[in-house]
Amino acid sequence: MRILGLSLLIPGLLGAAALHTALESSAPSDGDSLEAPPTEVRLEYTTDVQLDLSRVRVLGPAGEWAVEGLRYLAEDRHDVLVASLPVDQPSGAYRVLWTTAGPDGHAIHGEFEYEATGSLGIQEAQAPQDSLESEPLDSVESEAEAPTQGAQGPEDTASSLPAGDPNAGRGATGARWLFYMGIVAVLGSLSFRYLVLPQVLRGGELPEVGRGANHRLWRIAGLGVLALLVSAPPRLFYQVRSLYASEDEVPLSAFFQIAGAGPWGKGWLLGAACALLIGMGVLLARPRGERAPGWAVMALGALFLPLSPVLSGHAWSRSPQVLAAVADFVHVVAAGTWVGGLLCLLFAGLPALRAHGVKEGSGQPGLPGLVSAFSRVAIASVALLVLTGSVNTWLHLESFSQLWTTPWGRALIAKLAVVAGVLGLGFYNWRFVRPALDETPRAGLLKAPATVELGLGIAALVLTAFLVVRPL
Template sequence: MTVRRRHVTRGTTAAVPAAVPCATPPRARLVARLVAIVFLAAGGLVVGLLPGVAARPAYAHAYLLESTPVDGQVLSSPPAEVRLRFDEAVSLGRRSIQLLDPTGKELAIGAAEYADGKADTARASLPRDLAEGTYVVSWRVTSVDSHVVSGAFSFSVGHPSATAAPVEQDTGRVVPVVAAVGRAVAYLGVALALGGGVFVAGLWPGGRDDRRGRRVVWSGFAALAAGTAVVLLAQGPYADGRPLTAVFDPGLLGATLSTRLGHALLARLVLVVVLGVVFLIGVGRPSPVTGSEPADSETARAETTPAVPADSETTLPVTTLPVTTRAEPAGVARRTVLPAVAVVGAIAMTLTWTLADHAQSGAQIWLAVPATSLHLLAMVLWLGGLVTLAVCVLAPAGRRDPALLSLEPALPRFSRLALLCFTVIAVTGLYLSWRQVGTWGALGATGFGRLLLGKLAVVLGVLALASGARRFVHRRDRAGRAPRDLGAAVRRLRRSVAGEVVLGVVVVSITAVLVDTAPARTSYAPPVDTTVPFPAAVNASGPYGGLRGGSIQVKIEPARPGGNTADIYLTGRDGRLVPVPEISGALESRDRAVPALPVKVTAAEPGHYVAGSMSVPYPGEWALRLDIRVSDFDETRVRVPFTAH
């Protein structure tokens, strides 16, 4: 059957083939597949990215400022307690402080608690009958931005034992990866729920009657609830250093719910229910005209939809769009109260992230929280609307809408919203990058900086693809005229939107890993490279005479609390390395009254010596003391100052 329609602008006739039954899967199944692909891709990227970042040394926000006993201290009698003081408030768990004896066996000690009511100081009482030997204290706390921070130090009673107990700082990467995947799913879920909801209910006049957009939004609410529940259950084992099998431990769940993060996650679940009810009331039920249109109505639709010649510039008649009828709920509540509740709920939803992440630590918290909230909200509106648009563009309603006429009113509106969102993302992202990175050197030297550079590259790719979609919208929106080759333009739009969705998923995945990575500002310290002259008063003769007038170069990396490596070069006045009979070292604190900590120095090559296990207990001003013997009777002492950040 062929239907002939008179063209509106040119007065010619064009043959419109009768509709052919759609060979693609049913719309519900296709929408579900597209959404599932988005979530699986995000989860896979997180699993791939997180181990690579976590494999490198990470220094989170809460630093151990001092400990009692001091790392490496030798005591004449057992201490009564272990005390740890951090640079910020921390949350304690049931296993925040552990004590291991010289054989590696965990000993029973008092429960970790706050000392003197101070949230930045933890203590635990120790047994009074500790035998002689070296003991290891392992600690694990949660900082204010929900990062889990762990470390260990040792002390000896009487005399050091031959071997210290090994400490396993982590029970594995399964729990952190599960938590990161949960965060990625929650990020995508909030984007589809809020951004998709704005697109369906606010930008697309026919969106309330289209089941495709509604399915995307409801899948977002479901994913948001599921991802939040996963993070809530995984946080307890993550903070306590337990395996994944402990996710349903009531004690761990109760401990999580008593923290700032637990409060935020619980509030997020409540907001999912509230906003879901608002969306359900706001969009109502789809009308029978578009909500459940039979497949055999293609012919009738063809009679009301004009053909668009491929070789002509054509005016798109608005009057040919199908008219839908809805039973709109009456009253002012739908027009004012529901939007107000939705706006307040969306803002509160973003705060459940920003009040428990990087924005809560560091400088300018008063500005970081609103900036991070705006950054997240802009990302949510853009990505959620984009995925909803992509689903409707890639899975159109059969073949009866080849020119995307039903989406035409939403395209220019979403284009303007996306431009506004990207402006907000750029401005807030620039500030947040400066706040969390600090220096140019930290971009390439830290996992956080490298992830941030990767995210920037992906965002630039999104902008390049978005420019093509905007050209399509502008050409189509100008005087109501479509491009000459409308079919090719629509295909380009579909490819552009699909590419934006793929890159958007990459951005969300990188963001989920970034929030689990210590910011570069706190994890980066420039390596120490200091050269001091060799003492002129030393009587270096014979093969060591070249040291007179020479120098001592010391390189320390990473110059942070924890394990460090010091390379020591003894250079003669002729620039050559000069070996010495013996060299020993010790760490001395320049701003605290703590005993010197011995440092083992070994020869790597003649004139080059290495301290491969130099442990710096806490940040501050330190000095590496070197005792250099140049003969059987002559020895000199040199101090090389440095700062541990």
């Protein structure tokens, strides 16, 4: 608990380290009254944005005007988008609706309005673009009159999480949670097979237990692959819908465009590829999940699997990026090893001991060694979780007060409360249950507290999924 408290204090002690994507300014600005319709709209953001995940719509007196091109302002200005407009726009009121995504791939939306009091001649509309690119953003706004009194600026009209955004709904959270459960099941089965079982079976003792445990671990890994594959399509669907939230229909081409576009798309593709590779390993390990080549293929896929949530989550947008990515990668591996290992202990290790011929309620000689082996792995995983969790909290929060003043911070507090419960039960199992097993090796002493600990761990994954699908 002291370590957990320290992880909460670090953000306040070290100060701000995060910068959130939001619209900083636009040309025209919200509420501007122009002498003639502009030939382009410029949007400047607080961070770099992803061009492939950006859209701009302009609604005018005659309906929607087609944006003739969307580009960056310059090669070194990926924080400014420029949308070219037709030259034959009439005078009247215009409304601009924009969608983009920051480095973390989360969609943000906004809108603003301006008015053109006159028409723009064809010769005037064909001003050289090179001269416009060389001018500062503010200079383009010099021709516009001051915003009308009471008009809202871009930051007021821009919404980083608009009402009804599907990417923040239950469906997106559920798909992300299923994705995390798949990762936990795969990493847990592999860590249990390679880190826990060898300690128990050293010296050739209890070989039947090893065979039975491997078969059950193989099943858990197969269920994990199934969860990864099933969660992939809805994750892509909700990501696409979040970027097309202002439109009634989503073109089929959008799914192919976003799959692989930017860090989020690359992370999604990597996760799907790793799931297929691990699934191939599961098939190769048949019929009883003992064949070593199959497990080696699974391990190869699992080695790259944690990179998928790193690329498709908040870590990729944090600075310093390398530190954020490494901390998130280790955090995922540690969580999978701990929670997934506990899952395997309950549904693979203990059943294998029972199947070895020892009846429930009687002494089980191999039980203390199995629990001790898992405890050593779990303690190391918890230490890494606390360390990387502290780093992630520092990088994600700009100030300590955001823990209770923002919806994201309050959700983080709820997650930390659940994690504190998991840590408490883990400490109880390590400090009291494990020593008791040396005197009375009965699985009944462990099952109840370990099951509650696993349930809280799964609840923490639900809250993690909720946090990740929401922009900071």
